[in-house]
Amino acid sequence: MPIPTELADMKKQIEYLLAKGLIRPSTSPYSAPVLFTPKSDGSLRMCIDYRALNKQTIRKKCPIPRIDDLLDHLRGATVFSKLDLRSGYWQIRMADNYIHKTAFRTRYGSYEYLVMPFGLTNAPATFQAEMNHILCPLLDECVVVYVDDILIYSTTREQHLKDLEEFLTLCDQHRLITKGSKKQVVFDQMKTFLMTPPVLRIANPDRPYELITDASDIAVCALLLQEFGEGLQPIAYDSRELQGAERNYPVHDKEMLAIVNAFKTWRCYLSGADATL
Known part of the structure; x- marks a missing residue:
């Protein structure tokens, strides 16, 4: 059950969305619930829980860039x-034949988005x-x-x-x-703050790379560097936790795993490049 502060925020945000023409009242059989998350200024953000709808959705094939x-x-x-x-x-309008699928339910009625909602x-x-x-x-x-x-x-x-x-x-x-x-x-x-050492430099493919790796009982890590005239400067950092059986590896295998993981992560830099380990 929503608490009073959530209801007040919900009503205000629904009124805003209606006034801006972003939603409209709905009679759709679809009905996603509403959740709230705190914003940095202390106010609440109204979020629609589209998990059930998302399970039935065919994923769009457009990669998000690295x-x-x-x-x-x-x-x-x-x-x-x-x-x-x-x-x-x-800023992207919903296609007319999909609008009804964005419907969500509130204490003040059901509504559907005319624009693409978050979630x-x-x-x-x-x-x-x-x-x-x-x-x-x-x-x-x-x-x-x-x-x-x-x-x-x-x-x-x-x-x-x-x-x-x-x-x-x-x-x-x-x-x-x-x-x-x-x-x-x-x-x-x-x-x-970006100028405070150690500053990440942008990789120069014409220069050789230096790779430093390490491993512990619980994680592997790596550092990729290049020479920029004032000594070696970091290009990128990487680390991850060891998973499952990896934690049982002997020390030399963990060290090798750190190297393999680094080359997989930075293959776009290191493939065919001059690099020192």
């Missing part, structure tokens, strides 16, 4: 703008595919996208202003709305 792959594209860039889209998923199993892949389509002219040239987080990168301030103009033009053409409160333009350096 963070390390995206970071590789930033080599040489010195100027960055980070943006995310305002309520990103809500659907295919929402991240659908959104990523749409962003890749819209931003395709700039993708991997001056823009990388991770779901609703967008980074524009350039080698100079002058070029960055041109890249931003192209990006915002695409947003206007496709009616994408960005969060003004989260826009960040950083010239020549990243935020101060």
Whole structure:
């Protein structure tokens, strides 16, 4: 049973969603329950539990990009703008024949989404595919996208202003709305905490790598480095817990497992590259 504070928040959020035209009253036989999670400011976020619907959903085949792959594209860039889209998923409308499946039940009635809600199993892949389509002219040239987080990168301030103009033009053409409160333009350096050693450097495929691995009774770890003129600098860190029978391995097998795990994790860097272990 919802507590009074949850009911107050639920009513307020439903009224907001109705006023914005994001939901409508529903008579659908589908009926997902509502949950609440705390937000950083102490308020409550209303979430729809679509687990039952997701079990019946055919997964969309659109891979979410790897963070390390995206970071590789930033080599040489010195100027960055980070943006995310305002309520990103809500900027995609639901297909008419699927709207009834998004229905959820509350004390104040049943409603269904007219836009793509959070919690659907295919929402991240659908959104990523749409962003890749819209931003395709700039993708991997001056823009990388991770779901609703967008980074524009350039080698100079002058070029960055041109890249931003192209990006915002695409947003206007496709009616994408960005969060003004989260826009960040950083010239020549990243935020101060990112400049505190040891700073992760962007890999240079023309330079050799140095790999350091280790193993303990419960975990394996690895560090990938390159020389950048001021000594070896870290490119990436990796670690994981040992699972099941792995904890019974003798010491030398655990050490070998750490090496194998590192090469699997960083095969995009180490395959065919000059590396020292």
